[in-house]
Amino acid sequence: xxxxxxxxxxxxxxxxxxxxxxxxxxxxxxxxxxxxxxxxxxxxxxxxxxxxxxxxxxxxxxxxxxxxxxxxxxxxxxxxxxxxxxxxxxxxxxxxxxxxxxxxxxxxxxxxxxxxxxxxxxxxxxxxxxxxxxxxxxxxxxxxxxxxxxxxxxxxxxxxxxxxxxxxxxxxxxxxxxxxxxxxxxxxxxxxxxxxxxxxxxxxxxxxxxxxxxxxxxxxxxxxxxxxxxxxxxxxxxxxxxxxxxxxxxxxxxxxxxxxxxxxxxxxxx
Amino acid sequence: xxxxxxxxxxxxxxxxxxxxxxxxxxxxxxxxxxxxxxxxxxxxxxxxxxxxxxxxxxxxxxxxxxxxxxxxxxxxxxxxxxxxxxxxxxxxxxxxxxxxxxxxxxxxxxxxxxxxxxxxxxxxxxxxxxxxxxxxxxxxxxxxxxxxxxxxxxxxxxxxxxxxxxxxxxxxxxxxxxxxxxxxxxxxxxxxxxxxxxxxxxxxxxxxxxxxxxxxxxxxxxxxxxxxxxxxxxxxxxxxxxxxxxxxxxxxxxxxxxxxxxxx
Numbered sequence: 001x002x003x004x005x006x007x008x009x010x011x012x013x014x015x016x017x018x019x020x021x022x023x024x025x026x027x028x029x030x031x032x033x034x035x036x037x038x039x040x041x042x043x044x045x046x047x048x049x050x051x052x053x054x055x056x057x058x059x060x061x062x063x064x065x066x067x068x069x070x071x072x073x074x075x076x077x078x079x080x081x082x083x084x085x086x087x088x089x090x091x092x093x094x095x096x097x098x099x100x101x102x103x104x105x106x107x108x109x110x111x112x113x114x115x116x117x118x119x120x121x122x123x124x125x126x127x128x129x130x131x132x133x134x135x136x137x138x139x140x141x142x143x144x145x146x147x148x149x150x151x152x153x154x155x156x157x158x159x160x161x162x163x164x165x166x167x168x169x170x171x172x173x174x175x176x177x178x179x180x181x182x183x184x185x186x187x188x189x190x191x192x193x194x195x196x197x198x199x200x201x202x203x204x205x206x207x208x209x210x211x212x213x214x215x216x217x218x219x220x221x222x223x224x225x226x227x228x229x230x231x232x233x234x235x236x237x238x239x240x241x242x243x244x245x246x247x248x249x250x251x252x253x254x255x256x257x258x259x260x261x262x263x264x265x266x267x268x269x270x
Numbered sequence: 271x272x273x274x275x276x277x278x279x280x281x282x283x284x285x286x287x288x289x290x291x292x293x294x295x296x297x298x299x300x301x302x303x304x305x306x307x308x309x310x311x312x313x314x315x316x317x318x319x320x321x322x323x324x325x326x327x328x329x330x331x332x333x334x335x336x337x338x339x340x341x342x343x344x345x346x347x348x349x350x351x352x353x354x355x356x357x358x359x360x361x362x363x364x365x366x367x368x369x370x371x372x373x374x375x376x377x378x379x380x381x382x383x384x385x386x387x388x389x390x391x392x393x394x395x396x397x398x399x400x401x402x403x404x405x406x407x408x409x410x411x412x413x414x415x416x417x418x419x420x421x422x423x424x425x426x427x428x429x430x431x432x433x434x435x436x437x438x439x440x441x442x443x444x445x446x447x448x449x450x451x452x453x454x455x456x457x458x459x460x461x462x463x464x465x466x467x468x469x470x471x472x473x474x475x476x477x478x479x480x481x482x483x484x485x486x487x488x489x490x491x492x493x494x495x496x497x498x499x500x501x502x503x504x505x506x507x508x509x510x511x512x513x514x515x516x517x518x519x520x521x522x523x524x525x526x527x528x529x530x531x532x533x534x
Contacts, residue, residue, distance in 0.1 A: 010300035053407050055403070055406065055407065060372065078409070079409040080409075082406075082407055083409050085407065087404070087407040087408075089400045090400070091399070091400070091402055093399060093400035093401050093403065093404035094401075095401055095404075096395075096396075096399070096401070097398075106408070107408050107410075110408065110409075110410050111408075111409065152404075228296075263476075264453065
């Protein structure tokens, strides 16, 4: 029943041409939760977000959001789906020719016929919720990385979506901005009744705010559970990832030819 | 012996296939822009802002270049015409050269360098910084919201800039021919008025510049939208816009001139 799971991914496979990215992915995300998707760089985490938002279509399998199959939606269906969705990009993706106010007002002006006075109040409310009401007149180039992401978050929740997707929201932030952003995600999820999906590498910050974690490795779900469960896991990959250990199933070296072949060893090179 | 030859042929073949594929892709993009241009007309303010971006910001280079081209035409034209005792025809020479050829062509080349490259860079950077993707996931079509207004802004700006270029050029020719050299004022203007036909010369010049405007706008928006999302990708796309636009303008000019001004 759609009431239990907002996002339901079943037997998902995805490939860019011949290169397989995701295989046999099954995951469900419950309403009102903050869910983290973790894994090494290039493991397919962001691809999962793109599949949920309908920017990519799976090679096979199903992506259901609110009981509706995103991968089978036509252009109008996708537009309806995306109006109920907020996406926060890695570096905010604010429109650089618009002020902070106009960035947050953008989805309201594009999708509603609300009078400008009401849009003004709504925008200031959204900016207030991320602590940046006072910055409404600034341009994006005047913001720090953390502030830009908070403005992007205000823009992402401008239309009161049910689901918000965060792509690496903690990358490149100083410790204070990192904690502020993490707490903000948790607080907005609880107060606005959102469901948040956070793609991240940041173990320490994410485990403080999420309800459930999925670990992706080699294109598969390697493990999942609550933060407590994953902290005490016996799974080698998850243990290595959480504690940042050098030795483990995740290799430092990218697969390639043998050392002998690449350095010409054993051929009597002078 | 045969292997390098075959490899050469295969390389040329690959280039031809890639070029044809890209031309088809660009044509499809162009048709898509036209198809999704509704928003540009229902919210004309978006286009007006792009007319400012492409047209108004190009005014300085167009006016200064037009003035100098007109002055050079005045100087060179006088030097030639005076040998045949027809210096009074200077006005006709300057006006016809500008209105038929130099106005549309030179202003289009300048427009491609100034505004075309700026359009490509803006759209390319919006893509590289995920602004177009952000729009897409907000259920806002980037082709309708960003590309369409840029395209129509450039198409509207081009004939206006070309007309201004020609007008300023005629003034430059007047400054050199009449004010500096001393060609008869009345002869300069009256011969020009008698020789320049509105439909045949001025209107055809405007049509030419409109066609160049469509070409530059289509190339600039396509290159920006198709640019790889890296610094190198955007810089390469900007260069391609200027080079491809210049070649397209010169080729189209030859074809249009052949249709408009020959056999009469």
